[in-house]
Every structure is written in structure tokens, then in C-alpha cells.
Amino acid sequence: MKIFKRIFLFLITNIAIIFLIWVIIFVLERYLWINISPNMESWITPLLVFSAIYWFSWAFISLAISRWVAKKIYSIEIIQESEIHKYPSKIQYLFFKTKEFANQKWIKMPEFGIYESSDANAFATWPSKNKSLVAFSSGIIWVMDQNELEWVLAHEMSHIVNWDMVTLTLVQWIINTFVIFLARVIAYFIDMALNKDEDWNISWIAYHLVVIVLEIVFSILASIVVMAYSRKREFSADKDSAFFTPKQNMIKALKKLKQLSFEKENFKDDSLAAFMISWKKSYLSIFSSHPDLDTRIEKLENMI
Numbered sequence: 001m002k003i004f005k006r007i008f009l010f011l012i013t014n015i016a017i018i019f020l021i022w023v024i025i026f027v028l029e030r031y032l033w034i035n036i037s038p039n040m041e042s043w044i045t046p047l048l049v050f051s052a053i054y055w056f057s058w059a060f061i062s063l064a065i066s067r068w069v070a071k072k073i074y075s076i077e078i079i080q081e082s083e084i085h086k087y088p089s090k091i092q093y094l095f096f097k098t099k100e101f102a103n104q105k106w107i108k109m110p111e112f113g114i115y116e117s118s119d120a121n122a123f124a125t126w127p128s129k130n131k132s133l134v135a136f137s138s139g140i141i142w143v144m145d146q147n148e149l150e151w152v153l154a155h156e157m158s159h160i161v162n163w164d165m166v167t168l169t170l171v172q173w174i175i176n177t178f179v180i181f182l183a184r185v186i187a188y189f190i191d192m193a194l195n196k197d198e199d200w201n202i203s204w205i206a207y208h209l210v211v212i213v214l215e216i217v218f219s220i221l222a223s224i225v226v227m228a229y230s231r232k233r234e235f236s237a238d239k240d241s242a243f244f245t246p247k248q249n250m251i252k253a254l255k256k257l258k259q260l261s262f263e264k265e266n267f268k269d270d271s272l273a274a275f276m277i278s279w280k281k282s283y284l285s286i287f288s289s290h291p292d293l294d295t296r297i298e299k300l301e302n303m304i
Contacts, residue, residue: 044185047181047184047185048177048181050180051177051178051180051181052173054177054180055172055173055176055177055180056173056177058176059170060169060173062169063127063165063166063169064127066125066127066165067125067126067127067131067132067133070123070133070135071113071133074115074117075115075116076114076115076133077113077114077115078111078112078113079091079095079112079114081095081099084096088141090141090146090149091114091136091141093149093150094112094136094141094149094150094153095112097153098110098153098157101153101154101157101244102157104244105157107129107130107132107160107161108129108130108131108132110124110126110132110133110134110157110160111132111133111134112133112134112135113134113135113136114135114136114137114138114141115135115136115137115138116137116138117139118137118138118139119137119139119140120139120140120144120257120260121136121137121139121140122134122135122136122137122140122152122153122156123135123156124156124157124159124160124165125165126160126165127166128166129160129161129163132160134156136149136152140152143256143260144253147245147248147249147252147253148249148252148256149253150244150245150249151241151245151249151250151252151253152253153244154241154243154244154245154249154250155238155241155250157241157244158236158237158238158241158243158244159233159237161240162233162236162237162240164233164236164237167233168226168229168230168233171225171226171229172226175222176219176222178218178222179215179218179219179222182214182218183211183214183215183218184211186214187210187211187214190210191207191210223287224287227286227287227288227289230290231289231290231291234289234290234291234296235291235296235299238250238299238300239299239303242303247300247303250300251297251300251301254293254296254297254300255297257293258293258294258297261293
């Protein structure tokens with residue numbers, strides 16, 4: 001049921017974004033006299049430019065404020081080195097490991113934070129590898145030992161070092177640009193095919209309803225591509241974690257997550273970068289940002 005909930009939330013989010021795009025285009029066309037809809041021969045270039053600028057702004061504003069948003073959503077407590085002695089040994093261990101891993105890769109130490117949650121989860125978010133945040137839930141600190149937590153940290157640090165969030169944002173920008181662009185191009189040609197004797201016979205509202213339907217369909221298809229890329233980056237982060245910690249730690253941690261996910265059916269899996277997206281394969285996994293745990297464990301076990 002969780003995967004259906006996520007798909008539903010995805011659709012609602014995309015419909016909201018598409019409605020916002022529709023409002024922006026309406027204002028541009030009706031009040032600022034800037035043509036976006038295809039009702040003249042010179043519409044292609046402005047449409048493509050608008051699509052690219054819109055999604056570039058949306059994507060990189062989201063990226064720029066990602067740390068701030070994460071802190072607010074999860075009420076993350078940022079830990080300072082001057083006060084680290086006040087915290088339990090596991091948190092101290094993770095803090096100094098974060099510093100050690102950052103030094104090994106010649107990057108600025110990420111902000112290190114913890115937040116209250118029974119979910120076994122951790123994530124990293126950042127606009128750049130020198131302005132990053134790593135956060136652990138109290139739940140994951142409680143259920144995992146130091147070696148397992150070390151791999152969790154190594155996995156997140158691999159994402160930071162490899163600029164994974166930035167590259168994923170670029171992929172989303174390019175794909176979403178063409179979602180807006182192609183939806184309007186196809187809607188235009190549908191109109192032309194249905195109204196060969198008229199230049200613009202279809203009503204303005206009907207045209208945009210067709211655009212909205214196409215954008216929803218293309219957004220779903222685009223999400224499959226984006227999620228496939230995200231899963232690929234997860235496999236790469238698992239592999240690159242070997243730079244920081246032994247493979248045995250990775251396998252042990254993933255098996256622990258599998259055990260926990262099996263035992264806790266109602267696990268909340270909608271966090272920024274949850275590990276425990278799924279412990280088993282499913283035909284709906286094409287909509288998941290993370291590979292199933294069985295496949296990740298298998299790949300690590302076969303890794304030389």
C-alpha cells in the first residue's frame with residue numbers, strides 16, 4: 001500500500017506543479033502579452049526557453065534551500081564540536097568519522113545533525129559538496145552498532161563527494177524541460193490535425209486541458225527515467241563506500257535494514273533519502289528512488 005500512496009502523492013505533486021505552470025503561462029500571455037502557447041510560427045524557441053528557465057529555476061532553488069528545508073521538516077539538531085562531549089558515544093563516533101571522511105576527500109566537513117524519530121533512517125542533502133548536511137535519526141542510532149552506522153555514513157558521504165544530488169537535479173531539469181515542451185508541441189499538432197482548415201480553432205481552455213493531461217502522462221514516464229538514474233547512483237554509492245569502510249560493514253548494515261523493514265510493515269519510507277525503501281523486488285520498483293535491499297546486498301557480496 002505504501003508504494004500506491006507514494007504514486008498518489010507523486011501525481012498530486014505533479015498536478016500542483018502543472019497548475020502553477022498553467023497560471024504562470026496564463027499571466028504571461030493574458031497580461032504581459034508574452035506568447036507561450038503555439039498559435040504563431042515563432043512559438044517553438046520561446047516555448048523551449050521558457051520551459052528550460054522555469055525548471056532550471058525550480059530545480060536549483062530547491063537545491064539551494066535543501067539544507068534549510070531538511071532542518072525545518074525534521075527539526076534537526078545540529079551538533080557543534082565544542083559540545084560533542086555532551087552526547088552519547090555513538091553520536092560522538094559518527095561526528096568524528098564524518099570529520100575524518102571529509103578530510104580524506106578534501107572537502108569541508110558537512111553539518112552533522114540528529115533528529116528524533118523511531119524510523120531507522122539517515123540522509124544527506126546539499127547544494128554543493130562543501131555546503132552539505134548529514135543527519136541521523138535517533139532510531140537508526142539506537143538499532144545499529146558502530147560498524148553499521150559507519151557504513152551508513154560512508155554511503156551518504158559517497159553521495160556528497162560524487163555530487164549526486166546536483167547531477168540528479170540536472171537530470172530532472174533536462175527531463176522536466178522536455179515534459180513541458182513536448183506536451184505543448186504534441187497538443188499543437190493534435191489541434192492542427194483536428195482543425196486542418198483553421199489556424200487556431202480549438203478553444204484556449206480545451207488546448208490547455210490536453211496539455212495538462214499530456215504533462216501528467218509525460219511526468220509519470222519521466223519519473224521512471226529519473227528514478228532509474230537515482231537507483232544507479234545508489235548502487236554507485238554502495239560501491240564507493242568501500243573507500244571509507246570495509247564491505248562487511250555495508251552488507252551487515254543492509255541486512256539489518258532488511259530485518260527491520262520485514263518486522264515493521266508500517267515503516268515510514270517517505271524521507272529525503274531513506275535506505276529502507278523496499279526489502280523485496282516489486283514490479284512497482286520502477287517508481288522507487290532506491291533499489292530493493294536484496295539486490296543491493298547481492299551486488300555487494302559479488303563485489304571484489
